Amino acid sequence: MSRIRTHNTENQIALDLGDDTATTAPAPDPGTPAVDNSGLLASLAQTDALLQQWQQAQWLRPLDVGFARLIRALSEEQGEPPQPLVLLLAALVSHQVGRGHVCIDLTSLLADAGSTLSLPPEEPARPSLSDADAAELSQLKPGDLLSRTTLADCQAALTGSLAVSDGSLTSPLVLNGSRLYLRRFWRYEQRIADGIRQRLALPSPLADPESAPARTLSHALDQLFNSSESVDYQKLACALAARNRFAVITGGPGTGKTTTVVNLLAALQAVAGQDPARAGRKYRIRLAAPTGKAAARLNESIGGAVSRLPLSDLPGSVQLADIPTKVTTLHRLLGSRPDTRKFRHHRDNPLLVDILVIDEASMVDVDLMASVFDALPANAQLILLGDKDQLASVDAGAVLGELCQRALKAHYTPTTAQWLAAITGDPVPDSLVDPDGQAMDQAVAMLRKSYRFQQDSGIRALAEAVNTNALDSAMLRQIRQAEFDDVIWLNGHTPRPDPEQTLQQICQHAITGTPDAFRNAGQGRVVNNEPLAPPVGYRHYLEQMNNHDLTSGSPREHWDALAARVLAAFNDFHILCALRKGPWGVEGLNDRVARQLLAQKLIPRADGWYPGRPVLVTGNDYNLGLMNGDIGITFSLPWDKTATDEPKDTLRVAFPSGDSTGGIRWISPSRLQQLETVYAMTVHKSQGSEFNHTCLVLPDRLSPVLTKELVYTGITRAKNWFSLITGDAQVFRDSVGQQVVRASGLALRLGEH
Numbered sequence: 001m002s003r004i005r006t007h008n009t010e011n012q013i014a015l016d017l018g019d020d021t022a023t024t025a026p027a028p029d030p031g032t033p034a035v036d037n038s039g040l041l042a043s044l045a046q047t048d049a050l051l052q053q054w055q056q057a058q059w060l061r062p063l064d065v066g067f068a069r070l071i072r073a074l075s076e077e078q079g080e081p082p083q084p085l086v087l088l089l090a091a092l093v094s095h096q097v098g099r100g101h102v103c104i105d106l107t108s109l110l111a112d113a114g115s116t117l118s119l120p121p122e123e124p125a126r127p128s129l130s131d132a133d134a135a136e137l138s139q140l141k142p143g144d145l146l147s148r149t150t151l152a153d154c155q156a157a158l159t160g161s162l163a164v165s166d167g168s169l170t171s172p173l174v175l176n177g178s179r180l181y182l183r184r185f186w187r188y189e190q191r192i193a194d195g196i197r198q199r200l201a202l203p204s205p206l207a208d209p210e211s212a213p214a215r216t217l218s219h220a221l222d223q224l225f226n227s228s229e230s231v232d233y234q235k236l237a238c239a240l241a242a243r244n245r246f247a248v249i250t251g252g253p254g255t256g257k258t259t260t261v262v263n264l265l266a267a268l269q270a271v272a273g274q275d276p277a278r279a280g281r282k283y284r285i286r287l288a289a290p291t292g293k294a295a296a297r298l299n300e301s302i303g304g305a306v307s308r309l310p311l312s313d314l315p316g317s318v319q320l321a322d323i324p325t326k327v328t329t330l331h332r333l334l335g336s337r338p339d340t341r342k343f344r345h346h347r348d349n350p351l352l353v354d355i356l357v358i359d360e361a362s363m364v365d366v367d368l369m370a371s372v373f374d375a376l377p378a379n380a381q382l383i384l385l386g387d388k389d390q391l392a393s394v395d396a397g398a399v400l401g402e403l404c405q406r407a408l409k410a411h412y413t414p415t416t417a418q419w420l421a422a423i424t425g426d427p428v429p430d431s432l433v434d435p436d437g438q439a440m441d442q443a444v445a446m447l448r449k450s451y452r453f454q455q456d457s458g459i460r461a462l463a464e465a466v467n468t469n470a471l472d473s474a475m476l477r478q479i480r481q482a483e484f485d486d487v488i489w490l491n492g493h494t495p496r497p498d499p500e501q502t503l504q505q506i507c508q509h510a511i512t513g514t515p516d517a518f519r520n521a522g523q524g525r526v527v528n529n530e531p532l533a534p535p536v537g538y539r540h541y542l543e544q545m546n547n548h549d550l551t552s553g554s555p556r557e558h559w560d561a562l563a564a565r566v567l568a569a570f571n572d573f574h575i576l577c578a579l580r581k582g583p584w585g586v587e588g589l590n591d592r593v594a595r596q597l598l599a600q601k602l603i604p605r606a607d608g609w610y611p612g613r614p615v616l617v618t619g620n621d622y623n624l625g626l627m628n629g630d631i632g633i634t635f636s637l638p639w640d641k642t643a644t645d646e647p648k649d650t651l652r653v654a655f656p657s658g659d660s661t662g663g664i665r666w667i668s669p670s671r672l673q674q675l676e677t678v679y680a681m682t683v684h685k686s687q688g689s690e691f692n693h694t695c696l697v698l699p700d701r702l703s704p705v706l707t708k709e710l711v712y713t714g715i716t717r718a719k720n721w722f723s724l725i726t727g728d729a730q731v732f733r734d735s736v737g738q739q740v741v742r743a744s745g746l747a748l749r750l751g752e753h
């Protein structure tokens with residue numbers, strides 16, 4: 001039987017899923033959707049009509065329907081029209097990729113189509129839909145259509161289709177057991193799995209604990225760690241990661257991921273320095289993060305950690321210059337080019353690197369992770385750092401989460417446990433040993449102790465309660481009654497508050513940070529032996545902005561220093577939302593907060609460009625050196641005066657330089673293309689950031705985006721103060737009960753070998 005092939009590349013047929021206009025397949029005549037007696041769609045035309053209706057109701061994207069049509073057109077071109085079920089599944093797998101899944105798991109789909117697909121969505125259908133159409137839609141949900149379909153039916157229809165293969169052919173769809181993929185995503189997953197497996201199979205020169213390199217490692221770790229704990233998980237993570245060409249170090253906020261990786265790099269350089277075969281040549285190390293913001297944050301923390309290294313105590317004459325402190329974005333590292341998702345570095349032009357460390361790896365999607373593996377030399381070491389419990393990447397995949405699925409119990413084999421004990425001197429707890437541990441388990445280390453938060457920290461206790469599904473009435477009472485020093489639930493006593501009043505309360509909170517609501521009005525806290533200022537709101541940075549005596553004659557450095565202070569002050573408070581749209585979302589709250597700031601005369605206007613406007617960059621701009629996620633603040637500067645004119649103020653947006661110099665880039669608003677005002681941002685966008693005081697706003701209705709991971713990520717963005725405001729108290733509790741489960745086959749593939 002002949003199979004559908006792509007014309008030139010596999011991507012052509014798999015469509016560019018970022019581009020809604022990518023398909024040209026015509027829309028066949030819509031008939032009236034109907035189901036036959038078996039509950040299945042009777043014809044291709046009816047299937048198409050149904051998909052079109054779902055598109056009209058915004059249940060599906062035009063891209064999803066376009067993809068199904070393309071499958072039909074290509075099959076018909078080859079004289080074998082597909083079954084209606086194949087078209088339906090094609091549209092649904094495309095829909096799932098749009099929701100962050102790498103594939104669709106047919107077993108879950110058939111067991112509970114409604115929640116697997118999140119269809120119908122909880123948001124109301126488009127208002128333009130007529131009552132009759134809406135009524136019809138309500139009868140034809142994917143769950144109803146598939147209620148009498150079995151996995152065997154799906155597999156038979158798919159394997160009988162020209163558009164589907166097991167991956168050995170360049171068909172647009174790939175079926176692997178019960179998982180159906182768009183081919184492009186199947187390839188990403190395969191490239192990642194191959195890259196990991198190949199690295200895990202490489203022999204390690206450290207495998208024999210009695211060998212010279214292993215003894216050097218052990219000696220270096222002893223110098224780097226001097227914990228009195230019975231098991232030092234940081235030291236254990238270093239040893240494990242040193243042994244493998246691929247390793248993952250996961251841990252919650254402040255568990256010492258940065259500290260651990262700096263020690264690891266120092267230990268590896270010590271081993272390299274002692275290795276006669278390398279003749280003193282140290283490893284070429286690069287540090288990267290998925291966003292500019294995450295890279296900047298690591299830049300800030302890594303310098304300090306490197307400067308504290310006891311280098312003179314280490315073997316191998318490790319120098320400060322051997323440990324990098326500059327962090328770049330992954331896109332920059334790989335060499336992104338405008339208008340293509342192909343990078344400059346790939347298999348045929350690999351990166352010149354021996355060790356690559358990626359921080360905030362939970363934000364890396366399958367597409368980017370596959371590109372990382374492509375660009376790495378085969379024997380280069382890859383170390384992923386991140387918090388497995390955070391939200392997964394915005395785009396498809398949850399690579400870090402999947403790799404860390406078994407991290408809690410570790411599953412180290414007795415061999416690994418003995419090796420770790422020999423190298424670190426600490427016995428591995430029995431609870432972490434499993435004779436049936438898989439190869440991947442031997443490369444994952446979890447940090448288990450938070451050093452950033454004090455024992456009595458409410459932020460830490462609340463984050464842990466959310467993460468472990470232990471949000472009990474005692475915890476709710478504690479945050480309602482401000483029993484912790486650092487956490488408040490501003491309207492926690494009101495189960496269903498008046499929406500308008502709550503939105504006003506959010507705006508007021510945004511201005512002052514409501515210090516009085518915190519225990520002791522936020523006074524008297526000491527953190528790291530330093531007194532901590534009470535929590536603030538946005539008034540704080542706006543006052544900093546106006547509180548200066550600079551003039552048009554002031555040197556540029558003074559303006560830079562002012563901008564740096566204002567940007568730092570802006571980091572002292574932030575509102576995070578679960579949603580983008582609506583009054584509880586970023587769009588509604590940005591508008592409201594701006595109007596409130598205007599009403600209080602803290603800003604001169606509430607729309608367009610004005611001094612004080614904070615902006616979030618929403619796309620990479622390599623010409624300007626700005627990355628998606630960068631935050632800048634608009635200033636009015638007296639710089640453009642000419643000799644004869646009156647001084648004329650000019651608006652410029654100040655952005656941190658993004659390197660470790662702490663410099664400022666001043667950019668004219670007219671040059672900025674992709675941005676939005678950022679008094680409020682989504683929790684998704686806030687990943688990789690940290691704010692002194694974080695306010696999490698949850699809406700008045702539950703929706704599928706409100707999950708445990710979202711709430712946990714929101715809470716852990718708070719460094720010293722956390723406030724919660726809810727449109728409905730129950731929504732907070734219910735959100736924590738919902739979990740993100742992203743369909744993917746990566747863990748399975750790695751477990752198979």
Ligand SMILES: Nc1ncnc2c1ncn2[C@@H]1O[C@H](COP(=O)(O)OP(=O)(O)OP(=O)(O)O)[C@@H](O)[C@H]1O
Nearest residue numbers: 234251252253254255256257258259260301451452
């Ligand atoms: N073993 C340790 N003993 C004492 N303090 C430590 C230890 N490890 C880390 N710290 C301190 O804890 C704080 C957090 O450490 P670090 O920045 O390495 O954690 P992280 O996991 O990278 O944090 P984040 O969640 O911000 O990414 C730092 O102040 C660091 O100096």
